[in-house]
Amino acid sequence: MLSTEQSEAFMLGEDHSLLKExxxxxxxxxKLINVDDAFAKDTKHYNTLxxxxxxxxxxxxxxxxxxMHQLKHDRAELKNALHHRLIAGN
Structure with missing residues (x-):
């Protein structure tokens, strides 16, 4: 079993790109990247973050x-917004 410190180290650098998530x-x-400019822009911003x-x-x-906390918060907020748009666009 990993310690908390080992678990945190294991997760460092983990890819949370939209396609991985x-x-x-x-x-x-x-589809949305090709037809929705706002979605494409937000996806690019999310992946850059x-x-x-x-x-x-x-x-x-x-x-x-x-x-760092603010960057992670911004990423989480954007991820949630993109997820809602994915559900609606599916």
């Missing part, structure tokens, strides 16, 4: 805890 919506994601967070985690988070 919602593989069951792969076709819907592709995810990549930024992943890179920061792999560099031992060279920003403050509050800044």
């Amino acid at each position: 919602f593989p069951e919506y792969k076709d819907t994601i592709a 995810d990549k930024e967070i992943r890179e920061l985690e792999l560099q031992d988070s060279p920003i403050g805890d509050e800044s």
Whole structure:
């Protein structure tokens, strides 16, 4: 069994891109990216945020805890909004 510290280290750098988070919506994601400019823009922003967070985690988070928390909060909010749009677009 992993300790809390080991579990956190194991999760560092984990890919949370939209396709990884919602593989069951792969076709819907592709469709919406092609027909909905706002969805495409928000998906790009989400994936950029995810990549930024992943890179920061792999560099031992060279920003403050509050800044990292805000980035993760923003990613979670955007993920929830995109998920709702995926459900509606399916």
